[in-house]
Amino acid sequence: MKITILGKGNMGQAIGKNLAMGNEVEYFGSHDVVSNFGDLVVLAVPYPALAKIADQYHQELAGKVVVDITNPLNFDTWDELMVPADSSAAQELQKLLPESKVLKAFNTTFAGTLTSGKVGTTPTTVLVAGDDAAAKEKLFTALAASPLQVLDAGKLKRAREMEAMAFLQMTLAAGEKISWNGGFGVNK
Incomplete structure (x- = not known):
């Protein structure tokens, strides 16, 4: 499967490492122009x-599975999320991209746990939310070939x-109460 990752930072690289196991992954930075997206597009930005990407690539992302990994944390205050209380960044993105299949994933994991495949001794679990079953199955x-659950x-x-869970996890790490290589784990 051809996968496009917008974002070359720690999270984009960590996600890409796991997706590259059996797939073709290409990365684009914030100043790159993308002319041909893969079937699966990860927004590691x-x-x-998000709003700028949705505006710029609205037509190109139509029909694609778009994975939002963002956490809408107010990084000025580290004290609130920047979306309405009854919504999320992913839901707001779905409104901007009504012809795409938006999923929320990877936002409850840190780059270190995606790279190692572990949270302590527990396998790293990627939670996936979305309204389209086929889109989830694609992710x-x-x-499937990665060590991630x-x-x-x-x-x-x-x-x-x-x-909200990611917000709590990030504030705990920023407050040095947990490690940026740790976080919440899920035992299945």
Whole structure:
């Protein structure tokens, strides 16, 4: 499967490492122009970049599975999420890309746990929320050869809880209460 990752930072590289096991992965940075997206597109960018990407590539992303990994944390205050309380970054992105199949994934993991495949001694679990079963299956298939566990977290509206969980995890790490190589683990 051809996969496009927008974002060349730590998260983009860590996600790409896992997706490259059995798939063709290409990376694009913020100043690159993408002319041909893969079937699966991972937006490994900061939350504020989503609206610009949706505006710029609305037509090119139609019919694609688009994976939002963002956490809409207010990085000025580290004290709130920047989306309405009854929504999420992924739900807002789905409104901007109505012809795409938006999934929420990878936002509850740190780059270190994606790279190592472990949270402590527990395998890293990628939670996936979305409204399209075939889109979820495409991501599950793309990750099948990786050491990561993948767990269906439900409909796209569950992205709200995933972002809240990630917010807590990030503030704990920023406060040096947990490691950036640790975090929450899921035992299946």
